Amino acid sequence: MPRQVDHDERRRRIAAAVWRLAAAGGLEDATVRRVAAEAGVPARQLQYYFGSRDDLLLGALDLLNRDGEAEAQQRVAALGATPAPREVLRSILLELLPLDESRRQRQLVHAAYFVRFLADDGLRERIRDTPPELEALIALLLPEQHRDEADFLLAGAAGLQGAVLLGQMSAERAVELIDRQLDRLFPAAA
Numbered sequence: 001m002p003r004q005v006d007h008d009e010r011r012r013r014i015a016a017a018v019w020r021l022a023a024a025g026g027l028e029d030a031t032v033r034r035v036a037a038e039a040g041v042p043a044r045q046l047q048y049y050f051g052s053r054d055d056l057l058l059g060a061l062d063l064l065n066r067d068g069e070a071e072a073q074q075r076v077a078a079l080g081a082t083p084a085p086r087e088v089l090r091s092i093l094l095e096l097l098p099l100d101e102s103r104r105q106r107q108l109v110h111a112a113y114f115v116r117f118l119a120d121d122g123l124r125e126r127i128r129d130t131p132p133e134l135e136a137l138i139a140l141l142l143p144e145q146h147r148d149e150a151d152f153l154l155a156g157a158a159g160l161q162g163a164v165l166l167g168q169m170s171a172e173r174a175v176e177l178i179d180r181q182l183d184r185l186f187p188a189a190a
Contacts, residue, residue, distance in 0.1 A: 011049045011063070014039045018060035022112035023105050027057060054123055061113055068095065068106050086186040089141040089153075092134070093178050096157040098164050099171050107161055146185045153181065 017038035021030040032053055036043040050056035072095045079087050098104035117124045139150035160177060163169040 007049070010041070010045070011059075014041060014046060014049055014056070015060035015063040018056065019064055019105070019109045023108040026112045027116040030057065032056070054126070057113075057116070057123070058126060061109075064106060064109055068103075071095070071102065085141040086182055089138060090178065090182055092138065092141075093153065093157045093182075094175065096154075096161050097171060097174050097178075098161065099175075104165070107165060111162075111165065142185060149185065156181065 014035065017035045018027075018030050021027075021034055021038055032043050032046055035056065036046055039046075046056055050059045072092060075095070076083065076088055076091050079091060083091075095103065096107070098107050117127060135150050135154055138153055139147040142150060142153075157178065160169065160174040164171050164174050
């Protein structure tokens with residue numbers, strides 16, 4: 001009897017190969033040949049599952065983001081049945097910091113994509129109009145008088161991420177800075 005192929009698992013295995021290569025050396029190392037070797041599949045399977053190299057890179061990024069979102073949802077669920085908006089927002093912002101190996105690896109891959117998007121007009125155009133879902137969620141969690149600060153909070157957390165990844169700041173200090181900002185925005189909870 002022929003073996004059943006789990007296409008989702010194969011697609012994820014290929015995407016994980018992209019992530020490993022990107023985290024180790026940037027997206028320049030994620031050539032079709034290297035990704036295929038890293039994933040242990042023939043190069044033609046990459047085209048079958050993703051299409052072009054750009055589609056491969058964007059498809060792998062989409063899967064990475066979905067995995068990160070699932071992890072974030074688990075952490076928010078761990079806060080209990082009715083967590084305070086401040087705690088949900090804190091949990092979301094802490095997802096952007098390399099506080100464990102999973103988040104560290106995800107952020108290294110995101111950094112590789114960021115550099116690639118800066119240099120590749122075609123890829124940048126394909127993601128330019130991505131809806132700002134995270135910013136909208138953060139704005140909803142903020143007290144009404146502070147909703148215009150959602151973009152700043154997200155940018156601040158992203159800046160802290162880079163500083164922690166580079167070893168310029170400890171993760172503890174980054175968490176402290178996020179907590180201080182949240183205390184300013186949610187004074188009743190502080």
